[in-house]
Amino acid sequence: DTAVSQTPKYLVTQMGNDKSIKCEQNLGHDTMYWYKQDSKKFLKIMFSYNNKELIINETVPNRFSPKSPDKAHLNLHINSLELGDSAVYFCASSQGGTGGREQFFGPGTRLTVL
């Protein structure tokens, strides 16, 4: 049983297009995240939702818009794709709360913008 799943696994698209990545977790967690991992392997948080509410919004261009229809799903929509958006995008979830918790990552979506 997959704990955190993402679709698609690979996404190749032209500059200027709009694309979406979907994420689902079946762990019953109440906090979900989007991370961007660039070619140098840096893992940078983009957004975090807790019970469908946006709680972390890092300095990400407003071309990126997350959406959480329910606490098990967190989608990422990207408008007007640019070359610099090419990266691996990881969704993650955790049981939120103070004290910090293990994050469970999805398999990643490799986005290539041509």
Added chain:
Amino acid sequence: GENVEQHPSTLSVQEGDSAVIKCTYSDSASNYFPWYKQELGKRPQLIIDIRSNVGEKKDQRIAVTLNKTAKHFSLHITETQPEDSAVYFCAAPKTSYDKVIFGPGTSLSVIP
């Protein structure tokens, strides 16, 4: 501000030797310190974590030690094996919002 550093950025060891990766953080409010392992092409996965009320934690060949005064914690891998080759990330979450700041990663290569 928030800052998490890791050293070294790359590490190469002979199979059977030990490997140590050090992580320093700046936010004194942090009290949970995980280490994640990411194999090539795979997702990051937690391998060990420690909370600030504990100085050391061990799980078979891996251990983590914490020095909260100096704001650093280290990952120790003993009797390294080729399957330990991966990128290792430390993290220092900001507990109030569960925001996780990851270190830049350490690429470990274990040479058979």
